[in-house]
Amino acid sequence: MNIVKLSELTETQLDDAIAVFVEGMYPYMGASISRDKAVLHAIFKVGLDPAQVVVALQDDRPVGICGWGKLGSHAAKPSRKLLRQQLGLYGIGVHAGLNVSQPKLKQDDEGRVEYLAVCASMRGQGVGGKLIEHLCATLPYRSYMLETTEENTAAVRLYSKLGFVRSQKHSLLVRITAKIFRIGTPIFMRLELP
Secondary structure (H helix, E strand, O other), X not given: OEEEEHHHOOXXXXXXXHHHHHHHHHHHHHHHOOOOHHHHHHHHHHHEOHHHEEEEEEOOEEEEEEEEEEOOEXXXXXXXXXXXXXXXXXXXXXXXXXXXXXXXXXXXXXXXXXXXXXXXXXXXXXXXXXXXXXXXXXXXXOEEEEEEEOOOHHHHHXXXXXXXXXXXXXXXXXXXXXXXXXXXXXXEEEEEOO
């Protein structure tokens, strides 16, 4: 397995990587952004920051994707104009709320795992763990935060195995939004590196 930056992919690989992203994040994005996977694909194909996204390749085929954030910067940055074109007036709200639930970082030496998705045929084979380990080995952060849901037991199990522990609580706004969109009970997890 090879891990590369999103910017290193061919056009076909990029489309495949975005398809992995949309499929993996669909339980959340389908409930809160759009049920139309083609719309989600169009938004995030140009809305993910290539400098803050890595992709796992198996035989040159994207099988996993992981976006990371840092203080003041997010991996998902779709333009307000594109969101408005794809979603109408609702797109303005999506733009404002897209990264609201992400863990808040306070220092330059903290990183954030924002998105992790693995294609269905490769789940349970260590792809997600390799992507997280790659971030920890190549980025200069001493700790990482992430958000998942209690109901996503496979993710909680993976993150716990990698050393993440439950951390700060969500704001009331995030808890209410999660309940409205029925996307699960959000939890933050934190990893401290030695």
